[in-house]
Amino acid sequence: MGLLLTGASIVFPKEKAIKKWDLLIEDGHITAMGPALTRSGHTVRVVEGYILPGLIDVHVHLREPGQIHKETIETGTRAAAAGGFTQICAMPNTTPVLDTPELIQEVVQKANTYGYATVHPIAAISRGEQGEALTDFAALKQAGAVALSDDGRGVQSAKLMFEALLAAKSIGLPVAVHAEDNSLAKGGHLHAGKVAEELGIRGIPSVAETSMIARDLWLAEEAKAHLHLCHVSPAAAVSAIRMGKAHGLPITAEVTPHHLLLTEESVKTFGANAKVNPPLRSDDDRLACVQGLLDGTLDLVATDHAPHTDEEKAKGIEQAPFGLVGLETSFPLLFTAFVKSGILTLPELVYKMSTRPAEVFHLSGGEIFVGGVADLTVIDPETVRQVNPAAFYSKGRNTPFAGRELSGWPVLTIHHGQVVYER
Ligand SMILES: [Zn+2]
Incomplete structure (x- = not known):
């Protein structure tokens, strides 16, 4: 049983391409990608925005x-x-x-x-x-x-x-x-x-x-x-x-x-x-x-x-x-x-x-491909929010960007196939 992400567009930085595809994660890895993957047997999660490595x-x-x-x-x-x-x-x-x-x-x-x-x-x-x-x-x-x-x-x-x-x-x-x-x-x-x-x-x-x-x-x-x-x-x-x-x-x-x-x-x-x-x-x-x-x-x-x-x-x-x-x-x-x-x-x-x-730095990652580790970030390109240091997970609040109105916020972060952050 895997986690199937649908509804978002996947960003491929090396190809400079963006494709509106489904993406399947099983056992911490990306096991399939394509325009319409079979859903049966998987947890389907509808996400909006862009999926990045x-x-x-x-x-x-x-x-x-x-x-x-x-x-x-x-x-x-x-x-x-x-x-x-x-x-x-x-x-x-x-x-x-x-x-x-x-x-x-x-x-x-x-x-x-x-x-x-x-x-x-x-x-x-x-x-x-x-x-x-x-x-x-x-x-x-x-x-x-x-x-x-x-x-x-x-x-x-x-x-x-x-x-x-x-x-x-x-x-x-x-x-x-x-x-x-x-x-x-x-x-x-x-x-x-x-x-x-x-x-x-x-x-x-x-x-x-x-x-x-x-x-x-x-x-x-x-x-x-x-x-x-x-x-x-x-x-x-x-x-x-x-x-x-x-x-x-x-x-x-x-x-x-x-x-x-x-x-x-x-x-x-x-x-x-x-x-x-x-x-x-x-x-x-x-x-x-x-x-x-x-x-x-x-x-x-x-x-x-x-x-x-x-x-x-x-x-x-x-x-x-x-x-x-x-x-x-x-x-x-x-x-x-x-x-x-x-x-x-x-x-x-x-x-x-x-x-x-x-x-x-000779690290693995930085790309999305079938067989790769499922390290993924979903960003929302539209919603505008202010930088609010009081809400940081970091202990540090020392930023000169407090109050700036920004879009492109991460809404879902997946590390080794596990959801580690979700807004
Ligand atoms: Zn330095």
């Missing part, structure tokens, strides 16, 4: 172990399910840092017991993310790590980064970099631009990010290793990546919804909830990110979901921690901004939020 977010901060007042693996994966994500990659800057095989296994096992979404941990490049000694990449991969990153801080030593790229190449994992040169960022809080100047707050210049990206592009070329650039934000970085790809460098890149939709001006309205690292930059930078996403220079969208408590964010711009939550708003934000307005087609957006993330 489950979304995949390669940049999430789950905060467990160690900072469970901000988020737990349980609340973070429930938030993922509510946002239409069936697979997420968890960054290692927890307490302790995910730098041993035991810690990696623990995250995977905990996520499996809850079952809301598959969690692929990303292991630290350096022990304790201290930027000094490499972790044991092979053992971390064996334990389930899908990439290496010291996210939250840049790897300051070019030598260590080069060694990391060589070691990662030998085991076939990408190195995902948070590009930030501390000697240039100098403990700034906002983009070094007109708003930081106006508010008299120390800024983080774009060159703190672009100079490290430029360094890492050529280290990746020298090592012939897969470099993945996290949360790209300045226009010059998009240009550098475009040039690098034209040179055939083995690089991929991500952009966040907030860098696509917001600018430095947002802190005036949303205060510390718009404080994020890398910072929201100028409108020219934002437009360069949009252009980069459209032409494929920036491969995919990742949320950089970074929950903090209201108390932490209430400390004011200079004292509050960096980060904002993204799992529960990303798809409707981008559906509304880009698909509703005709800038991207629905299959194109799904490609950048599911298919391409799977390809870049």
Whole structure:
């Protein structure tokens, strides 16, 4: 006895196609698709809207172990399910840092017991993310790590980064970099631009990010290793990546919804909830990110979901921690901004939020096919609702998008054939 979904249209991102077909799920897998499947013996569920391959977010901060007042693996994966994500990659800057095989296994096992979404941990490049000694990449991969990153801080030593790229190449994992040169960022809080100047707050210049990206592009070329650039934000970085790809460098890149939709001006309205690292930059930078996403220079969208408590964010711009939550708003934000307005087609957006993330991080998923695991998201393209942080499954309420009217909300999320979210 299976679950037969009928009434919706199925999105095939690779074919750029949408077909009004039935879809049958049995034993956690898709076992049939077609215009009118036989219903007898199955539970028939009428759904409206579009069925997408489950979304995949390669940049999430789950905060467990160690900072469970901000988020737990349980609340973070429930938030993922509510946002239409069936697979997420968890960054290692927890307490302790995910730098041993035991810690990696623990995250995977905990996520499996809850079952809301598959969690692929990303292991630290350096022990304790201290930027000094490499972790044991092979053992971390064996334990389930899908990439290496010291996210939250840049790897300051070019030598260590080069060694990391060589070691990662030998085991076939990408190195995902948070590009930030501390000697240039100098403990700034906002983009070094007109708003930081106006508010008299120390800024983080774009060159703190672009100079490290430029360094890492050529280290990746020298090592012939897969470099993945996290949360790209300045226009010059998009240009550098475009040039690098034209040179055939083995690089991929991500952009966040907030860098696509917001600018430095947002802190005036949303205060510390718009404080994020890398910072929201100028409108020219934002437009360069949009252009980069459209032409494929920036491969995919990742949320950089970074929950903090209201108390932490209430400390004011200079004292509050960096980060904002993204799992529960990303798809409707981008559906509304880009698909509703005709800038991207629905299959194109799904490609950048599911298919391409799977390809870049060597994950299964990102496509709908007979025989595939039933990781699926149904979205409603019509109903307009406001972003309401009070209703988030995430413990974090820190979003600059509160009150925005959006459509494209997930209404049903299926993980391994099980309904894990339903509106
Ligand atoms: Zn980062």
